[in-house]
Amino acid sequence: MNLSLTKLFFLPVLIASMVLFSSCGKNDKTSSSDKELLGAGATFPYPLYSKMFDVYGKEKNVKVNYQSIGSGAGIQQLTSRTVDFGASDAFMSDDEMSKAPAKVVHIPTCLGAVAIAYNVPEITTTLKLTPEVLALIFMGKINKWNDERIAKINPDVKLPSTAITVAHRSDGSGTSYIFTEYLTKVSEDWKKAVGTGKSVNWPVGLGGKGNEGVGALVTQQPGCIGYVELIYALQNKMQTAQLQNKNGNFITPSLKSTNEAANVSLPEDTRVSLTNSDADNGYPIVSFTWLLLYKDQNYNDRSEEKAKQIVKLLWWVTHEGQQYAEPLSYASLPPEAVKKVEVLLNTVTYGDKKVLDIK
Amino acid sequence: MSNLIIRKIKNNIFKYLVFTFAVLLAVPLLLILFYIVKEGISSLNWGFIFNLPKPVGETGGGIANAIIGTFELIFIASLIAIPFGIALGIYLTEFQKKKFTYYVRLGVDVLQGTPSIVIGMIAYLWIVKQMGSFSALSGGAALSIMMLPLIITSTEETLKLLPFSLKESAYALGVPYYAAIIRVVLPAAMNGIVTGIMLGVARIAGETAPLLFTAFGSPFMNLDVMKPISSLPHVIFTYATSPYKEWHSLAWGASLILILLILILNISAKMLAKRWKVKF
Amino acid sequence: MTDSGLELTIGSKPYSVGAVNSRVRIELKRIKKFRLFDWLFKKSLGFSSILFVMIIIGIFLTLLIQSIPSIKEFGLSYYTHSTWNPVEREFGSLPFLVGTVITSFLALIITIPFSLSISLFLGEYFRKGAPSTFLRNAVEILGGIPSVIYGFWGLFFLVPIMRSLEVSLGLPSLGIGIFTTSILLFIMIIPYSASIGREVISMVPNHLKEAAYSLGATKYEVIRSIVLPYARSGIFAGILLALGRALGETMAVTMVIGNRNALPTSIFSPANTMASVIANEFTEATGDVYVSSLIQIGLLLFVVTTIINIAGKKIIKQFGKTQ
Numbered sequence: 016m017n018l019s020l021t022k023l024f025f026l027p028v029l030i031a032s033m034v035l036f037s038s039c040g041k042n043d044k045t046s047s048s049d050k051e052l053l054g055a056g057a058t059f060p061y062p063l064y065s066k067m068f069d070v071y072g073k074e075k076n077v078k079v080n081y082q083s084i085g086s087g088a089g090i091q092q093l094t095s096r097t098v099d100f101g102a103s104d105a106f107m108s109d110d111e112m113s114k115a116p117a118k119v120v121h122i123p124t125c126l127g128a129v130a131i132a133y134n135v136p137e138i139t140t141t142l143k144l145t146p147e148v149l150a151l152i153f154m155g156k157i158n159k160w161n162d163e164r165i166a167k168i169n170p171d172v173k174l175p176s177t178a179i180t181v182a183h184r185s186d187g188s189g190t191s192y193i194f195t196e197y198l199t200k201v202s203e204d205w206k207k208a209v210g211t212g213k214s215v216n217w218p219v220g221l222g223g224k225g226n227e228g229v230g231a232l233v234t235q236q237p238g239c240i241g242y243v244e245l246i247y248a249l250q251n252k253m254q255t256a257q258l259q260n261k262n263g264n265f266i267t268p269s270l271k272s273t274n275e276a277a278n279v280s281l282p283e284d285t286r287v288s289l290t291n292s293d294a295d296n297g298y299p300i301v302s303f304t305w306l307l308l309y310k311d312q313n314y315n316d317r318s319e320e321k322a323k324q325i326v327k328l329l330w331w332v333t334h335e336g337q338q339y340a341e342p343l344s345y346a347s348l349p350p351e352a353v354k355k356v357e358v359l360l361n362t363v364t365y366g367d368k369k370v371l372d373i374k
Numbered sequence: 375m376s377n378l379i380i381r382k383i384k385n386n387i388f389k390y391l392v393f394t395f396a397v398l399l400a401v402p403l404l405l406i407l408f409y410i411v412k413e414g415i416s417s418l419n420w421g422f423i424f425n426l427p428k429p430v431g432e433t434g435g436g437i438a439n440a441i442i443g444t445f446e447l448i449f450i451a452s453l454i455a456i457p458f459g460i461a462l463g464i465y466l467t468e469f470q471k472k473k474f475t476y477y478v479r480l481g482v483d484v485l486q487g488t489p490s491i492v493i494g495m496i497a498y499l500w501i502v503k504q505m506g507s508f509s510a511l512s513g514g515a516a517l518s519i520m521m522l523p524l525i526i527t528s529t530e531e532t533l534k535l536l537p538f539s540l541k542e543s544a545y546a547l548g549v550p551y552y553a554a555i556i557r558v559v560l561p562a563a564m565n566g567i568v569t570g571i572m573l574g575v576a577r578i579a580g581e582t583a584p585l586l587f588t589a590f591g592s593p594f595m596n597l598d599v600m601k602p603i604s605s606l607p608h609v610i611f612t613y614a615t616s617p618y619k620e621w622h623s624l625a626w627g628a629s630l631i632l633i634l635l636i637l638i639l640n641i642s643a644k645m646l647a648k649r650w651k652v653k654f
Numbered sequence: 655m656t657d658s659g660l661e662l663t664i665g666s667k668p669y670s671v672g673a674v675n676s677r678v679r680i681e682l683k684r685i686k687k688f689r690l691f692d693w694l695f696k697k698s699l700g701f702s703s704i705l706f707v708m709i710i711i712g713i714f715l716t717l718l719i720q721s722i723p724s725i726k727e728f729g730l731s732y733y734t735h736s737t738w739n740p741v742e743r744e745f746g747s748l749p750f751l752v753g754t755v756i757t758s759f760l761a762l763i764i765t766i767p768f769s770l771s772i773s774l775f776l777g778e779y780f781r782k783g784a785p786s787t788f789l790r791n792a793v794e795i796l797g798g799i800p801s802v803i804y805g806f807w808g809l810f811f812l813v814p815i816m817r818s819l820e821v822s823l824g825l826p827s828l829g830i831g832i833f834t835t836s837i838l839l840f841i842m843i844i845p846y847s848a849s850i851g852r853e854v855i856s857m858v859p860n861h862l863k864e865a866a867y868s869l870g871a872t873k874y875e876v877i878r879s880i881v882l883p884y885a886r887s888g889i890f891a892g893i894l895l896a897l898g899r900a901l902g903e904t905m906a907v908t909m910v911i912g913n914r915n916a917l918p919t920s921i922f923s924p925a926n927t928m929a930s931v932i933a934n935e936f937t938e939a940t941g942d943v944y945v946s947s948l949i950q951i952g953l954l955l956f957v958v959t960t961i962i963n964i965a966g967k968k969i970i971k972q973f974g975k976t977q
Contacts, residue, residue, distance in 0.1 A: 028453075031449060032453065034597060035446065035449070035450070035510075035597060035598070035599045036599055051594075051601065053507065053508070053590075053601075053602060055590075061430060062429070062430040062431055065429035065430045065593075066429040066430070066432075069428070069429045078594050080591075080592045080593060080594060080601075080602060081593075082590055082591050082592075082602070084937055084938070085937075085938050086938075087938030087939075087940065088937035088938030089938075090938075090940060091937065091938050091939060091940045092937065094940070095503065096506055097502055097503070097506060097507050097508060098507070098508075111940060114940070114941065178826045178827075180826065180828060185913035185915075185934050185935075186934050186935060186938055187740070187935065187938035187939075187940070212740065213740075213938075214740040214935070214938075215739070215740075216737060216738065216739040216915075216916075217914075217915075220914070221828065221830065221912045221913065221914060221924050222912065222913030222914055222915070222924075222926075222934075223615070223913065224615055224908075224913070224934060225615070225616075227612075227615060227616035227617060227618075228615050228616075230616070230617030231615055231616060231617040233617075234617050235813070235829075236827075236828065236829065237817075237827065238826075238827070246431075247617065250430075250431045250617075250618065251617045251618065315506050343431075381872050381874075381875065382872060384872070384874055385872035385873055385874040385875070388873075388874040388877070389779070389873065389874070391771070392771040392774050392775055392779065393771075393775065393779075394771075395767055395768050395770075395771030395772070396768075396771045396772045396774075396775040396776075396789060398768070399768055399772060399789070399792065399793070399796075399844060400788075400789070400792050402796075402841045403792050403795060403796050405807075405811065406796075406799065406803075406804075406807050406811075407795075409807055409810075409811055410803070410807065458702060458705075458706075461698070461699055461702040462702055462703060462706055464699060465699045465700070465702065465703045468699070469699075469700075469703075474703065474704075474707075475703075477707055478703050478706060478707060480964070481706055481707050481709075481710040483963060483964055483967050484710055484960050484963070484964070485710060486963065487895075487898050487899075487902075487959050487960060487962070487963030487964075488713070488902070488956060488959060488960070489901070489902025489903075489904065489929055489955055489956070489959055490902070490904065491902070491904045491929045491932050491933055491952070491955075492713075492717070492902070492952045492955055492956050493713075495717075495932065495936060495948075495949065495952050496713050496716060496717075498936070499716055499720065500712075500716070519709075522706075550688035550689075550691065550692050551692045551695065551696070552688075552691045552692050552694070552695035552696075553688075553691075555695070556695075576798060577798075579800070580798075580799070580800020580801065580802065580803065581800065581801075582800070582801065582802040582904075582905045583801075583904040583905055583929075583933055586933060586936075586937070587936055587937055607800055607802045607905075610802050610803065610806055611802050611805075611806075611905060611909075614802075614805070614806040614809060614810075614909065615809075615909065622810075625806060626806075629803045629806060632800065632803065633799065633800075633803065636798050636799070636800070637795065637798070640794065640795075640798055
């Protein structure tokens with residue numbers, strides 16, 4: 016190689032570098048990157064968010080990059096301030112809120128159901144499960160599909176002798192939180208042995224990353240049972256169990272039974288649990304999922320424009336965006352929740368300015 | 375049986391054992407390549423290569439941004455690793471008698487064996503946390519750390535094999551030290567260095583672990599280094615571990631493209647090495 | 655400069671003193687420039703080397719310092735405690751140590767006959783020719799396949815096979831777990847041990863082998879009593895390096911090991927390794943102790959792989975010196 020060749024080589028390299036690094040060190044308060052938002056967290060609502068953000072991007076020309084890495088990671092990255100907003104199906108605990116550098120606002124976006132999905136081809140009708148049996152399965156105390164305790168609730172179903180393989184989350188998950196919180200409510204044994212959390216010490220089972228991972232395990236593993244958000248079960252044609260609710264009715268997880276379960280009154284900060292609902296035909300494992308952002312958007316050199324974009328996004332998600340929920344079997348926010356959201360979004364500030372006032 | 379016959383039998387048994395094991399190795403290789411080609415070919419179409427990903431559950435998505443992302447990350451990594459690596463290769467060759475050189479060599483060995491996930495953690499702690507966001511830059515930086523040992527070693531080996539007379543004749547003509555190295559020795563070593571760079575690129579093209587906490591992934595085409603970015607290995611990982619069949623096909627297609635890229639790099643590096651008579 | 659009337663003749667050309675003086679001055683400036691650039695050049699080389707070493711030390715120090723909260727909280731029992739419970743803030747890394755060690759060593763044991771055979775095949779039986787080129791390229795291609803693709807292939811090809819195997823053995827048909835991971839790992843590390851083994855075996859001096867042949871030894875006997883003992887240390891180094899690689903493998907492992915943060919009960923049970931748990935839980939580790947525990951695992955991984963790699967490289971260098 017001679018030198019003129021290397022000089023020829025340097026020119027495209029120089030141009031490429033200039034293109035790529037052009038936004039380094041841009042300190043002016045508005046730039047094109049303000050029309051790009053980065054969010055991360057829950058896999059539970061990911062199918063809905065990916066649809067919503069795709070539409071939003073096309074309509075408003077604002078790119079929203081959402082990475083579904085799990086609620087735990089969403090909260091952590093928001094706390095570390097490496098993302099613009101976080102997402103979680105487990106609202107932040109008081110402990111987590113105190114660890115955050117500033118006050119965090121919880122904006123509910125929709126309701127979803129945690130379905131119990133299983134992969135047992137021999138079962139041709141719907142499987143019924145009671146909370147006690149469910150807890151025993153996930154504790155490893157029931158480990159064959161034809162166990163008499165399952166057979167008792169399902170007298171007309173032919174159950175095979177296959178071993179039960181439990182699938183749970185390997186990452187910090189809001190879906191796990193919802194599921195374990197429910198089990199804690201309905202089973203003293205579970206409460207003592209395992210407890211509630213985004214990441215718990217699972218007594219048995221295989222770990223999958225994200226709702227996607229658990230879904231993959233269930234679809235690929237014969238005899239497997241796992242918990243996933245409803246749409247994952249529906250999109251991948253997994254069998255889901257009917258779960259007995261507080262009133263003794265066996266409920267199929269669906270849009271309808273999700274809506275029925277949402278009859279709980281909301282606190283001002285919207286942090287509430289909907290599991291084990293009192294509603295007659297409500298599905299027992301239902302939850303809100305939240306988008307999280309800082310109350311004061313003036314941190315880390317963020318621009319006003321960016322603050323405005325985030326609040327506009329969240330407003331859109333909780334209003335116009337709601338039309339995309341039901342086609343994906345997520346329940347849209349009840350009117351009471353939307354009112355509370357509006358109040359909360361009005362409290363988001365940029366320094367001493369209300370963000371919604373910024374034109 | 376005479377002793378000789380027993381010995382002959384042992385000899386033959388051993389020979390066939392060795393052959394069997396060695397040939398058996400070809401089996402997993404063929405299986406892997408065959409499987410990837412079979413599954414991947416069916417995904418390859420123009421839409422696949424030029425489209426951006428679609429929302430979950432919708433068909434027709436593509437991996438255009440992942441392909442560009444991989445090239446962009448390789449570019450950033452090379453920008454950092456190549457000058458740095460060559461400089462260190464020169465240092466190791468020119469200052470062999472210094473005591474500090476021993477530690478630099480040690481450092482190269484340490485870096486070569488470091489697991490990529492550890493480097494990913496370091497890049498997160500050093501870059502992402504300080505910057506306050508995930509970015510292609512941090513991903514490229516992590517990859518550059520992994521590329522360094524290969525570039526350093528190939529530069530050093532090539533320089534070592536150059537005849538001493540090359541430098542000496544430059545000195546004799548009155549060329550100063552820095553010019554002798556930069557304008558005489560280095561160009562002569564370019565062949566080996568370029569081969570080393572290609573091997574380094576082939577190595578990092580498939581790395582996923584360090585990108586998990588740095589480049590982070592993105593559904594968009596991204597040319598800005600301060601933003602998160604997608605890449606082929608990241609997309610393969612995400613889609614492979616999902617339950618959606620369309621995503622699985624996308625992952626196979628992406629695997630095919632990635633393997634082709636790596637194979638082409640490796641084969642070209644070898645061919646160039648032969649042609650330019652690189653010996654290391 | 656005023657011309658004082660003196661003249662110098664250089665070659666056949668007359669030069670005035672003034673002209674010579676300015677020429678000399680120009681040359682002196684050039685030499686100064688060269689000296690400056692030389693100094694700059696050497697300094698920047700030295701600077702990059704210092705920067706490099708600082709980065710390496712920095713990696714170690716960062717890992718160490720960030721692990722301190724976890725070390726303070728758990729002490730040495732961190733490595734013997736077998737419960738990993740983020741809810742209760744109870745972190746014991748034993749499950750991951752066990753998982754890592756079992757999968758790596760199992761993979762290593764399976765690798766040994768294969769890589770030895772390949773090394774002998776390429777170093778002794780077929781040093782040149784079509785079979786040699788084919789196998790050598792096959793090994794190299796295997797070494798170039800990225801980890802994530804191995805994991806993907808393992809998930810969709812190996813796992814169903816394992817499932818059928820487990821069913822036929824009457825075991826719960828998980829498909830994923832320690833055994834599958836070890837098989838996948840062994841395929842991945844063959845190139846490392848095989849290529850070093852091959853080089854080392856082909857370096858055995860011919861005269862030693864010829865001497866044995868002339869005494870009537872069969873090839874097998876030559877290999878057994880001359881080649882292998884001679885190349886022993888090199889082969890061992892290759893195995894060490896392969897082990898180092900296996901210990902740090904992340905993506906392929908995390909896709910087929912089952913991600914179970916508990917001590918494995920059998921060779922077919924799911925488990926987890928150090929690298930895999932970091933990949934899974936790092937982005938979500940909340941609170942100082944959790945993150946710190948994961949970094950502590952990373953520290954252990956870093957230290958162990960470094961030691962193994964340095965040891966392996968040193969052995970190879972020693973072997974190279976005895977040639």
